[in-house]
Amino acid sequence: MPSIRQSAYPDLLPDFRNLAVMARVLLAVNGLAVFGALFAAPNLAQGLERFVQAAAFLEPLLFVELLAFFLFSRLLARLTIWPGWTVVVALAVAIAWLYQRVVVAIATVPVPSAARTLVLAALTAMFLLAYFRLHTKAFSPALAEARLQALQARIRPHFLFNSLNAVLSLIRRDPKRAERALEDLSDLFRTLMADARHFVRLEEELELLERYADIEQLRLGERLRISWELDAAPSDALLPPMVLQPLLENAVYHGVEPATGPGEVLVRIERRGERVHATIENPHLEAGNQRAGNRMALDNIRERLALFFDAEASIATQTANGRYRVDIEIPYRRS
């Protein structure tokens, strides 16, 4: 029933390249093992002893599984949820079976039965998949909210009507420029109304930023100066949509519009190793109270970054030397 799922986060498998996902898997499996050992043992000491014995068998298997999933992650990322689940469980069981064969061949001590190992592997895989799905669902309201907020923010009457008014003023003087401005506005709104559930390429997001900047430039003229430092920006990097545009809009709204003189906004995006850093900076004005509305936008972006990148993304703000600055860091993922 695709129509019902439209507003929810797409049912995707977890990103097995993500360190936070791996950490969650390690913790969860070991937690299960401790639980199982304690449950089956008559007292605490014996339970812990059983866990240690089981760990000798379990931990290598766990690392092999994680490694395998890491290697297959690109292929797995293309699958939708139910085929994905089937493949993941099958893969987990297959690796456990191979591992079991190897251990039996080289072990000098008794090895647990193969059937037990395979059933446990399958159950654990399913448990983890269910956990990750719930984890994702818990965050997914942020997405629906993001769309709504973005729409509300952009259909923020202040922006919409002032932009339309600016276009009206151009129609007689500079019809060509007016046409371009309306095209920019359409593109902007089309993106805002699009699905926020999928990654976009950085170059698409940058194009959106430029369209938006053009419209603002039209209204504010020389008061708005944007310096773009994008030479080291990886255009193929993937990121959630509408992460940068709201930040640029905040920078203009709070850092440039309330000032009588010109204000400079800095947009810098660069790749450093396997990380992508984005910085948006604007003058910090006493009058431009950059708090309430801004914090809502930041909270939402933070939630969405967590949803897409788990603990591997960060967002931080600081005010120093009369400048307000937002820094975002995400892992570098290619399309």
Next chain:
Amino acid sequence: MIRVFIADDEEPARERLKELLSDIRAEVPNEVAGEAKNGIEALERLPASAAQVLLLDIRMPGMDGIELARHLAGLEQGPAVVFVTAHDKHALEAFELNALDYLLKPVRATRLAAALKKAAGAGAPRREQLARAAGGPREYLSVAERHRIVLVPVRDILFLRAEQKYVTVRTKEREHLIEESLVALEKEFCAPEATHPFIRIHRNCLVARAAIRGFERSGTADEEAHWQVVIDSLAERLPVSRRQWPAVRELVAERP
């Protein structure tokens, strides 16, 4: 011929209004008497422009439109004011309540014509109307002279003291006289959430909290002692009335 002054921080918005004014010229004869891109600039240029109607954007840097209109209310021949805004829910509600005219951006020629006709006969809005429509305290107090308006930033004011018909506004450098009531000023500037809050120390005196350096006792031994406020960079001491003393001491004690 209606003389119209345009104040808006966005150049395209000013251009648009000029186009519309020229479109309706046959129906409502008008001419552009001047324009400004923020509140301060408007205050400098407007008095000499002899404008009859001011088309005034609400959200402008430096000083917003409502505060600008409040300062203009001190002019003898102040212009009628038509506010122009893209959308400002709170301001619009306040305008409705206080019978102030406004236009929504983008503005239609017919609406503009109607607003001009109405405004030309109306005269400047009254100070009280504007004060009630304002969202918060002013950033400046203003003294209207013959052809110009002198602004005194509220953050520079040390104290306000009522003397008969006027209120003395004291800054580090000099004194100004304004025709406002101390009661209204107290209501506007003594709120604790104000950016530069004042405190009443006497029936006739409000002091900027940030300007208070300390207190001195005065009076001879036989009569009851009085407290006086010591003000930053002023030799003059301001007496605290016995009635206000507990409140003053408490407020100043909690200052960070």
